[in-house]
Amino acid sequence: MKYFTKIIILITFMSFTAxxxxxxxxxxxxxxxxxxxxxxxxxxxxxxxxxxxLTWLKNSTIPLLKNTTFLDTLELEPLTEGEISELTESDIFDLWAxxxxxFRDKSFGTYKPDNIIGEVAENAKTVHVVVRDIANESHEAVVYTLVNENGLWKIKLPRIVRGAVEIYQRVST
Structure with a gap:
């Protein structure tokens, strides 16, 4: 009986780990x-x-953080070279979000799980998730593209972030 109990405990532990x-x-x-x-x-x-x-975002943002036109347009305080070099990719995403x-006085509204309409697999490495617009329900659905990186699903930058970076790159050069 003693061994049986140990086996049950071991199986239970292994199932939680899995x-x-x-x-x-x-x-x-x-x-x-x-x-x-x-x-x-x-x-x-x-x-x-x-x-x-995130790597693209950071590499694209660092030159902008050194550009006075960009900083002045957004009323951002200049950073020292040391401060810029310490920024992580998450810090940069935080800034752009x-x-x-x-800054545009937008929000994500009242997200709830049923806002997700479904997903469409393009292939084994790319999936598109369709989400009901949660900031304004009268707008069309929003699509988030995810890529499989090392077995984990990761979201590609939202269009609003990538688009904002690309616009500021053009007007700040």
């Missing part, structure tokens, strides 16, 4: 991202963004 390693689906990742965005936890929301996208939504 369950804990289960990967989140693209829909679950999108829901978690939107929850963070709704709560204005932009720094935490960056955890759900593709590493390649704030610029894209808060």
């Amino acid at each position: 369950l804990g390693k289960e990967q989140m689906t693209a829909t679950e990742i999108t829901g978690s991202f939107l929850n963070e965005m709704k709560s204005k936890n932009y720094f935490n929301a960056a955890n759900f963004i593709s590493k390649a996208e 704030m610029l894209a939504w808060e």
Whole structure:
């Protein structure tokens, strides 16, 4: 009986460990991202963004942070070279999320899981998650594209962030 109890405990422990390693689906990742965005936890929301996208964002932003036209346009305080070099990719995403939504007095509205309409797999590495616009329900649905990075689903930069960066790059040069 003693061994039977130990085996049951071992099997139970192993099943919890296996369950804990289960990967989140693209829909679950999108829901978690939107929850963070709704709560204005932009720094935490960056955890759900593709590493390649965050790298692009940081590399694109650093020259802008050294550009007085960009800083003056957005009324941002200049940073020292040391401060700029200490910025993480999450810090940069946090900045752009704030610029894209808060400066424009936008919000993520009242996100709830049923705002996610569904997902469409383009292939094994790319999935599109369709979300009912949560800031203004009369608008069309929004699509978030996720890519599989090392077995984990990660969101590509929202169009509003990528678009804002590209516009500021053009007007600040």
